[in-house]
Amino acid sequence: MVDKSSSLPASLPTLSSAATGAAGALARPAPKRGRRLRSLNLWLGAAIVLGVALCAIFAPWLAPHDPLDQDLLHMLSPPAWMAGGDIAFPLGTDSLGRDVLSRLLYGSRIALTVAVVAALGAGVFGSLLAIVAGYFGGWVDRAISYLVDLWMSFPPVVLSLVLMVSLGVGIENVILSIVLVDWTRFCRVVRAEVMVVRQRDYVLAAQLMNFSHLRIMLREILPAALPLMITLFSLEMGVAITVEALLSFIGLSVPANVTAWGVMIADARISMHESMSGLLFPVLAIVITVLGCNLLGDGLRVALDPRMRTKGN
Amino acid sequence: MLRLIVTVLSRRLVSAIPTLLMLSLVVFVVLRLIPADPLAMMLPPNATPADAAVLRHQLGFDRPIIAQFGIWLLNALHGDLGMSIGFQQPVTALIASTLPATLELCLAALVVSLLISVPGGVLAYAVTDRRGEFPVGLTVVLMQSVPSFLWALLLIAVLGVYLPILPFAGRVGDGVPMPHLTGFLLIDFLLKGEWGDWLGAVRHLVLPSLALAFGFAPLVIRVLRSSLLDQRGEAYVAVARLRGVSESRILWRHMLKNAALPALTMIGVQFGFLLGGALLVEMIFSFPGIGNLMIQAVRNNDLVLIQGIAIVFCVLMLLINAIVDTLYVILNPRLRKPS
Amino acid sequence: MMPNSESVLSLQGVTLTANLGGQSVSALRDLNFSLARGRVLGVVGESGAGKSMLARLISGLLPPGFDVTSGAMRFVGRDLLAIPTRQRRELLGRQIAFIPQEPLTALNPLWTIADTFNEHLTRLGVPSSQRLDTALRFLESVQLATPAQMLRRYPHQLSGGQCQRVLIAMAFASEPALLIADEPTTALDVVTQTRVMSMLAEQQRQHATAVVLITHDLRLAAHVCDDVAVMYAGDLVEYGPARDVLDTPRHPYTRALKYATPDLTGPRRRLPVLKQQMPGLSALADLPGCRFAPRCPSADAACSHALQHRVAPNGHRVSCSAACEHGADTAELQAALPPPTPVDDASPVAELREASLTYYTRSGLFGQHKTGFDAVKPFSLKVYPGEFVGIVGESGSGKTSVARLLMGIEQPTEGRVLIAGADVTHGTPKQVRRAREQVQIIFQDPQSALNPRRSVERLLTQALEAAGLPAVDAAERRKRALALQSDVGLPADCLTRFPTQLSGGQKQRVNIGRALCAAPALIVADEIVSGLDVSVQAQILNLLLELGREHQIALLLISHDLSVVRYLCSRVLVMRRGEVVEQGPTEEVFSNPKHPYTRTLIEAVPSDDARIAWPPVAAGEARAA
Numbered sequence A: 001m002v003d004k005s006s007s008l009p010a011s012l013p014t015l016s017s018a019a020t021g022a023a024g025a026l027a028r029p030a031p032k033r034g035r036r037l038r039s040l041n042l043w044l045g046a047a048i049v050l051g052v053a054l055c056a057i058f059a060p061w062l063a064p065h066d067p068l069d070q071d072l073l074h075m076l077s078p079p080a081w082m083a084g085g086d087i088a089f090p091l092g093t094d095s096l097g098r099d100v101l102s103r104l105l106y107g108s109r110i111a112l113t114v115a116v117v118a119a120l121g122a123g124v125f126g127s128l129l130a131i132v133a134g135y136f137g138g139w140v141d142r143a144i145s146y147l148v149d150l151w152m153s154f155p156p157v158v159l160s161l162v163l164m165v166s167l168g169v170g171i172e173n174v175i176l177s178i179v180l181v182d183w184t185r186f187c188r189v190v191r192a193e194v195m196v197v198r199q200r201d202y203v204l205a206a207q208l209m210n211f212s213h214l215r216i217m218l219r220e221i222l223p224a225a226l227p228l229m230i231t232l233f234s235l236e237m238g239v240a241i242t243v244e245a246l247l248s249f250i251g252l253s254v255p256a257n258v259t260a261w262g263v264m265i266a267d268a269r270i271s272m273h274e275s276m277s278g279l280l281f282p283v284l285a286i287v288i289t290v291l292g293c294n295l296l297g298d299g300l301r302v303a304l305d306p307r308m309r310t311k312g313n
Numbered sequence B: 001m002l003r004l005i006v007t008v009l010s011r012r013l014v015s016a017i018p019t020l021l022m023l024s025l026v027v028f029v030v031l032r033l034i035p036a037d038p039l040a041m042m043l044p045p046n047a048t049p050a051d052a053a054v055l056r057h058q059l060g061f062d063r064p065i066i067a068q069f070g071i072w073l074l075n076a077l078h079g080d081l082g083m084s085i086g087f088q089q090p091v092t093a094l095i096a097s098t099l100p101a102t103l104e105l106c107l108a109a110l111v112v113s114l115l116i117s118v119p120g121g122v123l124a125y126a127v128t129d130r131r132g133e134f135p136v137g138l139t140v141v142l143m144q145s146v147p148s149f150l151w152a153l154l155l156i157a158v159l160g161v162y163l164p165i166l167p168f169a170g171r172v173g174d175g176v177p178m179p180h181l182t183g184f185l186l187i188d189f190l191l192k193g194e195w196g197d198w199l200g201a202v203r204h205l206v207l208p209s210l211a212l213a214f215g216f217a218p219l220v221i222r223v224l225r226s227s228l229l230d231q232r233g234e235a236y237v238a239v240a241r242l243r244g245v246s247e248s249r250i251l252w253r254h255m256l257k258n259a260a261l262p263a264l265t266m267i268g269v270q271f272g273f274l275l276g277g278a279l280l281v282e283m284i285f286s287f288p289g290i291g292n293l294m295i296q297a298v299r300n301n302d303l304v305l306i307q308g309i310a311i312v313f314c315v316l317m318l319l320i321n322a323i324v325d326t327l328y329v330i331l332n333p334r335l336r337k338p339s
Numbered sequence C: 001m002m003p004n005s006e007s008v009l010s011l012q013g014v015t016l017t018a019n020l021g022g023q024s025v026s027a028l029r030d031l032n033f034s035l036a037r038g039r040v041l042g043v044v045g046e047s048g049a050g051k052s053m054l055a056r057l058i059s060g061l062l063p064p065g066f067d068v069t070s071g072a073m074r075f076v077g078r079d080l081l082a083i084p085t086r087q088r089r090e091l092l093g094r095q096i097a098f099i100p101q102e103p104l105t106a107l108n109p110l111w112t113i114a115d116t117f118n119e120h121l122t123r124l125g126v127p128s129s130q131r132l133d134t135a136l137r138f139l140e141s142v143q144l145a146t147p148a149q150m151l152r153r154y155p156h157q158l159s160g161g162q163c164q165r166v167l168i169a170m171a172f173a174s175e176p177a178l179l180i181a182d183e184p185t186t187a188l189d190v191v192t193q194t195r196v197m198s199m200l201a202e203q204q205r206q207h208a209t210a211v212v213l214i215t216h217d218l219r220l221a222a223h224v225c226d227d228v229a230v231m232y233a234g235d236l237v238e239y240g241p242a243r244d245v246l247d248t249p250r251h252p253y254t255r256a257l258k259y260a261t262p263d264l265t266g267p268r269r270r271l272p273v274l275k276q277q278m279p280g281l282s283a284l285a286d287l288p289g290c291r292f293a294p295r296c297p298s299a300d301a302a303c304s305h306a307l308q309h310r311v312a313p314n315g316h317r318v319s320c321s322a323a324c325e326h327g328a329d330t331a332e333l334q335a336a337l338p339p340p341t342p343v344d345d346a347s348p349v350a351e352l353r354e355a356s357l358t359y360y361t362r363s364g365l366f367g368q369h370k371t372g373f374d375a376v377k378p379f380s381l382k383v384y385p386g387e388f389v390g391i392v393g394e395s396g397s398g399k400t401s402v403a404r405l406l407m408g409i410e411q412p413t414e415g416r417v418l419i420a421g422a423d424v425t426h427g428t429p430k431q432v433r434r435a436r437e438q439v440q441i442i443f444q445d446p447q448s449a450l451n452p453r454r455s456v457e458r459l460l461t462q463a464l465e466a467a468g469l470p471a472v473d474a475a476e477r478r479k480r481a482l483a484l485q486s487d488v489g490l491p492a493d494c495l496t497r498f499p500t501q502l503s504g505g506q507k508q509r510v511n512i513g514r515a516l517c518a519a520p521a522l523i524v525a526d527e528i529v530s531g532l533d534v535s536v537q538a539q540i541l542n543l544l545l546e547l548g549r550e551h552q553i554a555l556l557l558i559s560h561d562l563s564v565v566r567y568l569c570s571r572v573l574v575m576r577r578g579e580v581v582e583q584g585p586t587e588e589v590f591s592n593p594k595h596p597y598t599r600t601l602i603e604a605v606p607s608d609d610a611r612i613a614w615p616p617v618a619a620g621e622a623r624a625a
Helices: A015-020 A032-057 A100-136 A138-151 A156-167 A171-198 A201-208 A213-250 A261-270 A277-304 A306-310 B002-032 B049-059 B065-077 B091-126 B133-144 B148-162 B185-192 B195-232 B235-242 B247-284 B290-299 B303-331 C051-059 C085-091 C113-124 C128-141 C147-152 C160-172 C190-207 C218-224 C242-247 C252-260 C281-286 C399-407 C429-438 C456-460 C474-488 C492-496 C504-517 C534-551 C562-568 C586-591 C596-603 C617-621
Strands: C007-020 C023-036 C040-044 C066-075 C096-099 C178-182 C210-215 C227-232 C235-241 C350-363 C369-383 C388-392 C414-419 C439-442 C522-526 C554-559 C571-576 C579-585
Touching (some): A100 A261, A138 A171, A156 A171, A171 A213, A213 B148, A213 B247, A213 B290, A261 B148, A277 B133, A277 B148, B002 B065, B091 B133, B091 B247, B185 B195, B195 B247, B235 B247, B290 B303, C007 C210, C023 C066, C023 C210, C023 C235, C040 C051, C051 C178, C051 C210, C113 C160, C190 C218, C190 C596, C210 C218, C218 C242, C235 C252, C369 C579, C388 C399, C439 C504, C474 C492, C474 C504, C474 C534, C534 C562, C562 C586, C571 C586, C579 C586
Parallel strands (some): C040 C210, C178 C210, C388 C554, C439 C522, C522 C554
Antiparallel strands (some): C007 C023, C007 C066, C227 C235, C571 C579
16 A cells, blocks of 8 residues: 655655765765775685685695694694694694694585585575565465474574484584574575565566566576575574584584594593693684684675665674 | 563463474474484393393384374373483483573573673674774674684683683582572572572583673674664654754663664574573583583483473473563564554 | 844855765855744755755754855854854754654654653753643644543554654744754645644744745745745755745746646646756766756856856846846746547446455454455446546555556455456456556556666566567567667666666656556556656656557556646546545546545645645644544
């Protein structure tokens, strides 16, 4: 129903909008500082993620040692720049004499593999359902939303644990379990966006032109939701890395002969009193990588969708 | 108003029951798909297949799944959640003895979270488009990038090992007797007038609740900042400014209350993170809560116990959601009084 | 200009400069006017003219990057630009009050009216014991029935008119010397508008407040204000007594503004078209002289170099060198094309037979209570090929629902919908599809109606992609797009642009072009010009008339604006609360309305004739429940 208040030109710069400083037809220029630092997020995040990716891809060439090589003469040695350190083990060794740097590099492989594959899986599955639910509405939407609500009534960690118990140990199962838990988050957020786009008159216009539903979803709805999906993908990578670390910390993720950051942390925790560095390095690795994913996600959100420029949600 | 609260709350709780049933069924089915054989742990190594069959029949594992679920449900309604294979104790008793610890921890963490995130969110909002925006923003994102179990380890490393000022194991010091009244130590010690032990309990609570809080607070800070930014563009803010109301009054009396609503919804949704974080944090701090119990159950493949705890977690989540919904209705006059 | 000690507000040579990425641009240029106590000044202009910027200037809440670089601004003798910011903020809400445009969102939704009033009265220093009585007194003075109940309510429980009255009450509570009202009634229904406006005028008289009334409606300003200042792109182009500015405008822009709105009475004259549109801030740097020159029909070379100020023979201050020469302007006005009438009386292209639409909502604990809301009561309508029919009504009258029924977006609860003779009520998808090819819609909001990711060419020819049509190759599509583009008057280079790069008027043309592509028999146009500036509106209206004549398409125009309907439509239906209260040939209905509601609607429009009082006297007596 059209009402008068919606019949104003969208750009009428009223006094009210004036006092808020909101943009009107006489738009004030976006603050330079704001623009610059938001793109800083993007570049910094991208740089970090790229750096970690390079470490993962080139680990066999970058690592000075085999990550499973135990050197019993050099157990719990500190990093090279501290007293008692050895340049052969730049970041020191763990309680079994394994080189920390090499283990970090190989651990990044697990982290990134899980991150990319799980985020992609959750993203595709969740977004697909979201678009279908948001576009068709009605009972389809109700059914999918009920499923999402049901699923989200579990604390995510508990659900992951339960799934890991039933699926069994292993990287593929970790990925599967993340996909099965996190698709709901994609679904809920993307659905909200789809519903906004759905209300746009151009979708109605396309329907009135007798385009098929599939065509409308692909041509009109998907491109509008894509920026959000990309942002969520980046953020989801961070979540996936965290969950994998958590699971390998408990011992439910990788088998014993595979190196993962969570496992390094679990090992280092036992000998925390003697060697703090063994604990700090894998922790830093996780934190920095997740930070990169988060910064990248934030930067993408702003870069891809100018509407969100002043919001930080 | 009281009637409204009761109506809304009861309506939410009633509608949560079918959800709970569905969730129990899901957990039940998922756990039956386990590749490992749960019986293997309970049988002595020299057991014959016949012994296994007897045990299987005894535990009811040979009935169809729906029948098993029905039996489990019936028992659950009577308060019997089965017998833990690993601990050889009733699941209900195990949960009852550990749940208060987790609740106490989560409540403390929530309070600390809010104490950090309300001023934090306002600060993050206030520096938007100003010089401080990048450092503050980066700090928040950095905080957000550290999951609570890593916060736990970092806090132990810094405040427990490097500077040994706070304890990081258990709920009370060695040799301190547990009061066993409500299960909430902060209340129990007060009731008994044991000030020293009360203080000890508080000290043991500090690091774990900080770890949880640091994991949760950045989420609240971000959503608070975002809703404040949304409010900034609203007409009533501009009009108040034109009436001469001071900026600080606009922020604290007008905007914050409006911004709290979406933040409240977000807190409800994200509460799962807090509960989930409690699992690892309790494990790391040897805190005797149901999170820790769950980890042990998972390690032991103790299906019955896992199931029981999972359901309890679901109950907690549904309860929190119902409370948040009720709060939302109370705070939002548009829902209380339709136009 | 009166350097009067009685002057409440006076601006002398004030220039507001904006810093746009290194470039300095005058957002407001060399403003001079003075407002005496108890007088009302209307500031008239289209969006982007700078009238809201003027309000920001006075309130002191300028966006960053905007500074006053010359001139003086005095408020009751005090130099506003010289006093510190804190003192300036002190004036707000006290001696300088504001009334905002959108009343429903102007109050804190979580506070009751009492809370908001309380805060305001506290600021004014009213002792707590007297606050309740003071609030009640002011609410009564703005003619709100049951003020005590009103205080306990929340803003969402009030109507737009009621909210605005509350805001007016708060504004006058401090007995301000100056009141700035920014389009105070634009967001309200036309009938509420007249009531609120007359109440505002009453308050102004009582308190002898000086008022700056910002509006886009020249006629409204002429009736309500003492003086009028017309603004264009930051310049004050004409200033004089209100009645005179409307009767004999001197500046070419003021003239264009006056004649761009169709009349409700008198001869139907063609709307003169102003090409292009008002320059935005960034374009102002390239316009050192008169900023209207690029669009002005009588501009010469000197105009673009420097702005000239003259005093016209009738005492107006005008910023135009040619102002004095152009006296008589009626010669330029031609008669308009007549609104299209049916080419074929026999078979209607679209028909509603006793169609009704009821929306149901469920309430109660388990959704057991079903309440029905009759959006459209049983309604019959026939639209014949080639005719332009208008449906007028206020919001909630059901006019949009009628459009949705015709389009098949909603199914009628009862009755039938026929397109080109075929019954499509609850029809099969094939029938519906065929019907939809005959009827196209132009949406109101061009922003929402055009997919921002498609180029103009693809948008215009979108209908060619429809299912069931033979595939069209790229060259053929291009040809079609070019034909449509010239049909709707889009500039040649538009095809490759995207909607975000187009102006509002251009977007609306794309909208129309897209509807034409399918060569429909009927176009449904839902409030398509209400979001546009008056000068752009004129372009679109003329375009529609031409298209109607050329292609003989039928048009169903839904609008709340009677003058637009009069200009375009040969037949009109007046709707209220879901039913038709009057219908017939447009001229007859508007010149001789039979139903009292139609009469109210007509009286609510400020007329060209200065003798007809506006707001109508009766409006002042009505109380808002």
